[in-house]
Amino acid sequence: MKQQPHENTEIAQLEGLARLMDSKFRIPGTSIRFGLDGLIGLIPVLGDLSTFAVSAYMLVILARNGASGFLLARMILNIAVDAVVGMIPILGAIFDIGFKANLRNMKLMREHYTEGRHTGGAWKVIVPLLVVLFILLAAVAWLIYILLDAIF
Numbered sequence: 001m002k003q004q005p006h007e008n009t010e011i012a013q014l015e016g017l018a019r020l021m022d023s024k025f026r027i028p029g030t031s032i033r034f035g036l037d038g039l040i041g042l043i044p045v046l047g048d049l050s051t052f053a054v055s056a057y058m059l060v061i062l063a064r065n066g067a068s069g070f071l072l073a074r075m076i077l078n079i080a081v082d083a084v085v086g087m088i089p090i091l092g093a094i095f096d097i098g099f100k101a102n103l104r105n106m107k108l109m110r111e112h113y114t115e116g117r118h119t120g121g122a123w124k125v126i127v128p129l130l131v132v133l134f135i136l137l138a139a140v141a142w143l144i145y146i147l148l149d150a151i152f
Helices: 009-022 034-041 044-062 069-086 089-097 099-113 122-151
Strands: none
Touching: 009 034, 009 044, 009 099, 034 044, 034 089, 044 069, 044 099, 069 089, 069 099, 089 099
């Protein structure tokens, strides 16, 4: 009999990895928790690449265990936000402490496997994201045009 994804030992290990990356430690005297993601992220470039690689590894395991395209797209969006904002020195590390992309992704995974949520194709996430990116690119192009017109 095939083991259910939410009972799989790989998934259980991912839960532990997500806690290690996002909430293993606590700032004494507060309820603020952080993990290796916030610490390693302080190392310019290499730290961000390392934490991105861990998140990508988690995605591969979830995909191998039957995660839907929609679920994977939502997780990729969380990882992308974490990676892009995480690249900003100091502010990125602070953001990592609050955003906790890996724990967010594990919550999505639990909802998918236990409640049957987040099913279907990735297009429900990708199309709106592409529309937003197109609007942002158009706005940037327009601002550049205005700036160049004012200069010349």
